[in-house]
Amino acid sequence: MSEREKKLIKKIKKGNQFAFKQLYEAYADYSLRTAFAITRNQSDASDIVQETFIKVYRNIDSYDTSKPFKPWFYQILINETKRYLKKSSNQEMNVEFEHALDYLFYISQEEENGEAKEDLEWGLEQLDELHRTVITLKYLNGFSIKEIAELLELNVNTIKSRLYKGRQSLKKIMGGMKHE
Template sequence: MIERKTAKLIRKIKKGNQQAFKQLYDLYADYSLRTAYAITNNTSDAADIVQETFIKVYRNIDSYDIEKPFKPWFYRILVNESNRFLKKKSKEAISIESEQLLDFLNQQVEEPIDNRDVTSALKQLDEKHRTALILKYLNGFTEKEIAEIFELNVNTVKSRLYQGRQRLKRMLGGVKDE
């Protein structure tokens, strides 16, 4: 299990083991790069965000509670760093590759939609709805995990996901009559 392996690595990192940090990086780099890219739509920016995220993880690893899951803690740092980066750059861009979200939206709208339409619509969503949708549909996080990342109530996350999906459906051609 990845959490067990992660916990072992973190114990080693806390003792100063540099190789363990490299292994932790190897475990999470691809997923974090995809998430940062989905938020920024820029490979170079995503790489910078991931690098800053891992620097913050390294600097703050001693404050991490080994009894709690690592993934939500890590993604909270990643999302915060992404948001900080976007605010610094003062632009919003996004790309999504999630077939699950496309499938859901295609079932709900009159006309078939494609990835470019979803990307354009996501750009128009506010940050809280867009990020929740990315974490759910691109990264496969549960509502509970997203709530932990944002330090929110699960019902708040469910509401953001619902509202985000509804806004996307309206932007992408309306809802089918049922």
């Protein structure tokens, strides 16, 4: 955790609203992108992020400052996302696709508003929630496999399997687009 984050957390624990606003500004966009990538719904993603920050604020006193903040925060975000998806009956998808992300994510970052980014976003939307979640955490948010396993409270081998299947499905999806 950065020294800046440590100071912010200490101020937040003392009730400093401005410090919480700074923390929000530091994590909100990233959180929204993560929630949107998983839910594929902007409104749901906004609700999830709002609930996440409410939980962070309410539970900040339980945060152990000797540990990194980002995994603690993302655990709350992922738990809120799971809770929201369970609650929401319209989130079932029968589509399961997967693929080669390193190159696609590289292209999407190089062409911020390019066609590759749109194609990648569309491809991710086609993945089921289980695969989309691990793909998003690994490739968009940069979490390690071990960190993802801890966040989702799953075995490392389960995460590896979901990443593999997710990449394979995305590859099929993206390959199918070229033939359209």
